[in-house]
Amino acid sequence: MAILEVEHVSKTFDKTEVLKDISFSLEKGDVVSIIGSSGSGKTTFLRCLNFLEHPDTGVIRVNGETLFDAADPQTRQESEIRKKRLHFGLVFQSFNLFPQYTALGNVMLAKELLAKEQPDYKARKKEIHAEIEEEAKGLLTQMGLADRMNNYPHQLSGGQCQRVAIARALALKPDILCFDEPTSALDPELTGEVLKVIKELADQKTTMIIVTHEMAFARDVASQVIFMDDGRILEKGTPAEVFEHTKEERTRQFLSRFTQG
Amino acid sequence: MKRKVLSVLLCGVLAVSMLAGCGSKSGDVVTNTDTEDAAENAAEDGSSATDTETAADSDMAYVVDKGTLVVGITDFEPMDYKDENGDWVGFDADMAKAFAESLGVDVEFVEIDWDNKVLELDGKSIDCVWNGMTLTDEVTSSMECTGAYLNNAQVVVVPKNVADKYQDTDSLADLSFAVEAGSAGEAEVSALGLNYTPVKAQSDALLEVASGTSDAAVIDSLMAAAMIGEGTSYADLTYTVALNSEKYGVGFRKGSDLAAVLDEFFVNAMADGSMQACAEQYGVQAALVQE
Amino acid sequence: MAQMPIVIGALNSGFLQTLRLFFITLIGAVPLGLLIAFGSMSKFRPLSMLSKFIVWIIRGTPLMIQLLIIFYFPGLVLHKQIWGGGETGRFLAASISFIINYACYFSEIYRGGIQSVPVGQEEAGLVLGMTKTQIFFKVKLMQMIKRIVPPMSNEIITLVKDTSLARIIALQEIIWAGQAFMKGSQGIAGEIWPLFFTAVYYLIFNGVLTVLLERLERKLDYFR
Numbered sequence: 001m002a003i004l005e006v007e008h009v010s011k012t013f014d015k016t017e018v019l020k021d022i023s024f025s026l027e028k029g030d031v032v033s034i035i036g037s038s039g040s041g042k043t044t045f046l047r048c049l050n051f052l053e054h055p056d057t058g059v060i061r062v063n064g065e066t067l068f069d070a071a072d073p074q075t076r077q078e079s080e081i082r083k084k085r086l087h088f089g090l091v092f093q094s095f096n097l098f099p100q101y102t103a104l105g106n107v108m109l110a111k112e113l114l115a116k117e118q119p120d121y122k123a124r125k126k127e128i129h130a131e132i133e134e135e136a137k138g139l140l141t142q143m144g145l146a147d148r149m150n151n152y153p154h155q156l157s158g159g160q161c162q163r164v165a166i167a168r169a170l171a172l173k174p175d176i177l178c179f180d181e182p183t184s185a186l187d188p189e190l191t192g193e194v195l196k197v198i199k200e201l202a203d204q205k206t207t208m209i210i211v212t213h214e215m216a217f218a219r220d221v222a223s224q225v226i227f228m229d230d231g232r233i234l235e236k237g238t239p240a241e242v243f244e245h246t247k248e249e250r251t252r253q254f255l256s257r258f259t260q261g
Numbered sequence: 262m263k264r265k266v267l268s269v270l271l272c273g274v275l276a277v278s279m280l281a282g283c284g285s286k287s288g289d290v291v292t293n294t295d296t297e298d299a300a301e302n303a304a305e306d307g308s309s310a311t312d313t314e315t316a317a318d319s320d321m322a323y324v325v326d327k328g329t330l331v332v333g334i335t336d337f338e339p340m341d342y343k344d345e346n347g348d349w350v351g352f353d354a355d356m357a358k359a360f361a362e363s364l365g366v367d368v369e370f371v372e373i374d375w376d377n378k379v380l381e382l383d384g385k386s387i388d389c390v391w392n393g394m395t396l397t398d399e400v401t402s403s404m405e406c407t408g409a410y411l412n413n414a415q416v417v418v419v420p421k422n423v424a425d426k427y428q429d430t431d432s433l434a435d436l437s438f439a440v441e442a443g444s445a446g447e448a449e450v451s452a453l454g455l456n457y458t459p460v461k462a463q464s465d466a467l468l469e470v471a472s473g474t475s476d477a478a479v480i481d482s483l484m485a486a487a488m489i490g491e492g493t494s495y496a497d498l499t500y501t502v503a504l505n506s507e508k509y510g511v512g513f514r515k516g517s518d519l520a521a522v523l524d525e526f527f528v529n530a531m532a533d534g535s536m537q538a539c540a541e542q543y544g545v546q547a548a549l550v551q552e
Numbered sequence: 553m554a555q556m557p558i559v560i561g562a563l564n565s566g567f568l569q570t571l572r573l574f575f576i577t578l579i580g581a582v583p584l585g586l587l588i589a590f591g592s593m594s595k596f597r598p599l600s601m602l603s604k605f606i607v608w609i610i611r612g613t614p615l616m617i618q619l620l621i622i623f624y625f626p627g628l629v630l631h632k633q634i635w636g637g638g639e640t641g642r643f644l645a646a647s648i649s650f651i652i653n654y655a656c657y658f659s660e661i662y663r664g665g666i667q668s669v670p671v672g673q674e675e676a677g678l679v680l681g682m683t684k685t686q687i688f689f690k691v692k693l694m695q696m697i698k699r700i701v702p703p704m705s706n707e708i709i710t711l712v713k714d715t716s717l718a719r720i721i722a723l724q725e726i727i728w729a730g731q732a733f734m735k736g737s738q739g740i741a742g743e744i745w746p747l748f749f750t751a752v753y754y755l756i757f758n759g760v761l762t763v764l765l766e767r768l769e770r771k772l773d774y775f776r
Contacts, residue, residue: 050679086681096676099775100694109690110680154776172680331637336732343738371637373722380620381722384627386637464734468744493742494734 001064003028003207004176009058010231011044018044019055020231026176026224029205033218033239036228037254042211045228046178049209050090051081062087062175089169093181095161097153103164104149107136107171114172139167143197159190163197170201177201179210195221215258219243227251320517321364324388330361333373333387338487339543340393341370352411352543356536357391360526375462376443379403382514389519390512393483395445400512405520409508410527410536412548414482415446416500418470418489424499427477433502436476439469446479449504464488471495479504483545508550558738559746566729567753573646573715573725578708580651585658592663603659610656615649616720622649623721639724646718650711657707665700666692698772705765712758726750 002025011019019041026032034042047053049060051068054076060068067084068075075081097106111132115121121128140149143163153161162182169177179198183191195217201208202221212218218225218239225242227235227250235242235251246252324330332354334341340353349370361368373381373390381387382404395413396406419427419436426432433455440446442459446466450457458475460466466478467488480488482503489495513519530536531549540546591603610618623645627633635641669692677687719728730747733740 052675052678082678082681082683085679088679090679092672092676094672096670096672098673098676098691100698101775110677110682113682113686113690152775168680333637345738347738369638371639371642371722372724372728374720377620377624377720377722380624380628381637384624385631385633386623386627386635386641388637462731462734464731464742467742468734471744488734488742494744495742 002026003030003063005059005061006049007059007061009045009048009055009060011041011048011053011055018231019048022058022231022233024226024233024236026207026209028207030224031202031206031208031210031222032224032226033222034209034211034226034228035213035215035218035254036234040228041231042228043180046090046180046209046211049176049178050088051085052090086172087175089172089174089177091162091165091169091177091179091182093184095153095158095165095185097161097165097168099153102150102152103140103145103156103160103167104133104136106153106164107139107168108132110168111136111171136167136171139170140164142200143167144193157190158186159193162186162194166194166197166201176207176209179208179212181211181213183212183214213258215243215255227254229254320388320514321519321522324519325364325366327366329367329369330357330364330389331369331371331387332357332361333378333381333390334370334392335372335375337392337484339483339545341391352540352545353391353393355539355542356530357389359530359535359539360523363526364522375441378512382512385514388513389523393481393509394512395481395507396510397445397448397507399443399448400510403515404512405515405517406510406512407520407523407527409510409550411509411545412506412550413509414503414506415449415479416482416485417502417504418467418478418480418485418498418500419476420470421497421499424501427501430502430504433477439466439475439478441466441480444480445505445507446481450479453504467495467498470498483548555740555743558740559733559743559749562729562732562738563726563746563750563753566724566726566750567757569643569723570712570715570725570753571757573643573650573718573723574712576647577650577654577711577715580647581654581658584651584655586662588655588659589662589666592659593666607656607659610653611660615653615714616717618653619646619649619718619721642718642721642723645721646723650715650718654707654711658704661700661703661707662696664703665696668699669695694772694775698775701765701769701772705762705769708765709758709761712761713754726753 004026009022057070341351344350438457441463463480469475485500489498594600635645716727730750733743733746
């Protein structure tokens, strides 16, 4: 069964149709790269999956559970949505780390707030805290930041910040981890360290959706590539299908700009 | 809008004052010597004069009812000032205490901003201004005033070293003056067509002269006697010409029946000698208005 | 000088009144300002319009006029002096005028502080499953405080000096106390120096405040 099913999602901002009838599905362990020019709706699509935007039409299902149905007002309530967001993680282009917390604090914060909602929180407070801290340290070590845990974001490089942000998203164990152009805000020499971490996650069969402009990376890491244009999915397939046996003229135009430039 | 509110206010005050005026007059006739009785009668008559108005429309009844006469003052030796215990004393303060006692109410002294005295009265935050207040046209038109009880003069203050040159009114023409805004002194200099700057208080006017920003000031003679010359910060100042003699009175809310009651009280205090005794205590006996 | 103890005593009690007004204004205006800030950012239009209208009136008129209106208007218009004429009444009226006035200034600072926190902070909190309340207190508040401390410090220093305006309704704060000796008070008349000496009180107090506020600012320097 597909881990994620998206059916007929569309979204309009002020009369501009940004997403037009998007449908696709994803299997557990899949890594999907979404490519396309700016304004093609890639970011809006990711934001819809994380409920930062509410689609005007369509259904979003995870593991067969309907998280969102535009036709069912009950699924649109903010209180309902909060927990459903946890199925997804999102890594932002501009990191959005919390500046007043250390790297470790950033990774632990949301988990600790969630833990307070557990019925046995008061009794096991110390224990729970220790568990969360242990996990967070493990994640940061995995990101190669073992010696940076107690640094504040402003003391870290962009690449280090983005790796903290990835650890922060992973801490909540999302079913699907989304990346919104994770390296676009980084200096070229720093993109490598972030891409390497994402590659490692792919190797561990983490289900991911990655919006990116790094074509070589998309091709290398993805099991599926989606080309979006003008709010539609224009082309979809394995990296080999999309990059080497391109069907659509529009896709070819887009790719040629990257191979030349 | 504000004008409308004020005119409504004024009508109300006028109406009350007319009623109250009737009341206090008839009260005086009934008991000539006992002011406390007069007060009560005044209040009663006020209420019986019309069926619709209540006793509260008499200012006297209002004060008696709340049990405190709030006296608006400034710190002004020898009229109202604090003794070493921090209690208000002075010729005016002591007379005010005696007057309140005769009404059977407590007295409360409150320092006010002199510029706002009419506002304080109309806003009912004080009940009277009793602070060596010169009876100018402005004062008598905006307050219900008693008759004069003390004489005063406006005197010209200049530095000692030039005092010889300014001994008569004609010599003042090319001086620049500092006077308290709205004071009797300001009225005098502006009537003489002199060049002047209005300042916040008489003491500020002295400061202007001392610092040289103005050539001369015009202040009350009683105040001048207390504030300048040897032993003060203004040892180099002196006063010369008396511009005008004037008189002190006590002001109440426009239309208040209390002014007449206080006049009566003054007459009695003069008759039994208590006012003279009080004046002597503060060295102002020579200035008492004799009648 | 024999006058010294008397003058200092009077200035001290005047300054005590200044301090009382200062602290009561802070205690009242800091939370009230937050309410007004939320009001003016509310999505419910009548509330935001009302809040903005109040802020416009208060910031658009001199505090001195507000003091006069709040103290004298009830007696003039309603024929009922709600404050009482004594010193307590004057202090109460002054406190309320100052609290309302400063709350409006603070609210604008808060609003700027809240709006200057990038929208990405809220989004990051949301995708991590945090509630709006958690996001406000755990994520945005600290960043907002850091941003408002410098402008708030300015307002607070100004407030110390603005308390002297309360003498328009005859609140006997330190400048009033200093001026009293020019006219004559407690046997001392015609003395100018006490008025100028009040500046020393303001200077020292503002010096202490500046040091404390700078220390706070430095404490918040651990993040950017």
